[in-house]
Amino acid sequence: MxxxxxxxxxxxxxxxxxxxxxxxxxxxxxxxxxxxxxxxxxxxxxxxxxxxxxxxxxxxxxxxxxxxxxxxxxxxxxxxxxxxxxxxxxxxxxxxxxxxxxxxxxGFVGVAPMVATGPVALEVVAFPVTTTFSKDYNEKAGRKPSQRRHFPTERNxxxxxxxxxxxxxxxxxxxxxxxxxxxxxxxxxxxxxxxxxxxxxxxx
The missing domain is CATH 3.10.129.10 (Hotdog Thioesterase)
Known part of the structure; x- marks a missing residue:
C-alpha cells in the first residue's frame, strides 16, 4: 500500500x-x-x-x-x-x-515559500519578524526549493x-x-x- x-x-x-x-x-x-x-x-x-x-x-x-x-x-x-x-x-x-x-x-509559525539566491531575509507568515535562510546549507544538502530549511535568527x-x-x-x-x-x-x-x-x- x-x-x-x-x-x-x-x-x-x-x-x-x-x-x-x-x-x-x-x-x-x-x-x-x-x-x-x-x-x-x-x-x-x-x-x-x-x-x-x-x-x-x-x-x-x-x-x-x-x-x-x-x-x-x-x-x-x-x-x-x-x-x-x-x-x-x-x-x-x-x-x-x-x-x-x-x-x-x-518566534514564528512559517515562512513564505521562495527560492533564495543568497542569505536573505524571509517574511514570516504569522508574525511581523524575519528569519534568515542559508543558501549554502541547502545547496550542500541537495534540497529542492520546497524542501529548504528556514532558520530563525538568534533574536527570535x-x-x-x-x-x-x-x-x-x-x-x-x-x-x-x-x-x-x-x-x-x-x-x-x-x-x-x-x-x-x-x-x-x-x-x-
Missing amino acids: AELESVRKSVEKTCEPHEFTVDSMPTRFIEPVVMQGLKVHRVQRGLILCSFTVPPRLLNTGNTLHGGATATLVDILGSAVIYTMGSLATGVSVEISVSYLDAAHL TEEIEIESKALRVGRAIAVASVELRSIKTGKIIAQGRHTKYLTLQSKM
Missing part, C-alpha cells in the same frame, strides 16, 4: 543528504547535540536551574522543540540532580515520563528555563522531576519525571 511505503520512508533515514555527516559523528554524540548551549545558573542540594535557547538543530517538522530533545533533557538533568544529593552514581533508568503541555517556539529564538529537582534519593531508587518553562511567558512547556535504580554499593 502506498501509505505504508510512505511511512517506511519517513522512518528509514537512508540515502539522505546528511547521511555521511551523521555516520561520521563520534560515539555518544547525542548528549552534546542536545545539551550544547545550556547554561547552568544554580546548583544546590536537590536542585539544578538552567536556561536554554532552542537551537535550529533540535526542531521538529513543526519548527518547535522536538519532543525527543525534551525527553533527553529530562533524562540527563534528571540524572545530574541525583549527584547533588551525595550519590556516587546515578544508576540506570527505570522509567522516564514526559507530559508535553506547550510548544517551545522559535525562545529561551526556556529548566528546573531539575531530586524528589527522592534512597538506597536503591531515586526519583527526579524536570520542568521546562518559557522565560518570556512563564508557561510550562513540559514536565518530566525520571526514576532510576541506584546500584547498591558493595560492603566488601
Whole structure:
C-alpha cells in the first residue's frame, strides 16, 4: 500500500543528504547535540536551574522543540540532580515520563515559500519578524526549493528555563522531576519525571 511505503520512508533515514555527516559523528554524540548551549545558573542540594535557547538543530517538522530533545533533557538533568544529593552514581533508568503541555517556539509559525539566491531575509507568515535562510546549507544538502530549511535568527529564538529537582534519593531508587518553562511567558512547556535504580554499593 502506498501509505505504508510512505511511512517506511519517513522512518528509514537512508540515502539522505546528511547521511555521511551523521555516520561520521563520534560515539555518544547525542548528549552534546542536545545539551550544547545550556547554561547552568544554580546548583544546590536537590536542585539544578538552567536556561536554554532552542537551537535550529533540535526542531521538529513543526519548527518547535522536538519532543525527543525534551525527553533527553529530562533524562540527563534528571540524572545530574541525583549527584547533588551525595550519590556516587546515578544508576540506570527505570522509567522516564514526559507530559508535553506547550510548544517551545522559535518566534514564528512559517515562512513564505521562495527560492533564495543568497542569505536573505524571509517574511514570516504569522508574525511581523524575519528569519534568515542559508543558501549554502541547502545547496550542500541537495534540497529542492520546497524542501529548504528556514532558520530563525538568534533574536527570535525562545529561551526556556529548566528546573531539575531530586524528589527522592534512597538506597536503591531515586526519583527526579524536570520542568521546562518559557522565560518570556512563564508557561510550562513540559514536565518530566525520571526514576532510576541506584546500584547498591558493595560492603566488601
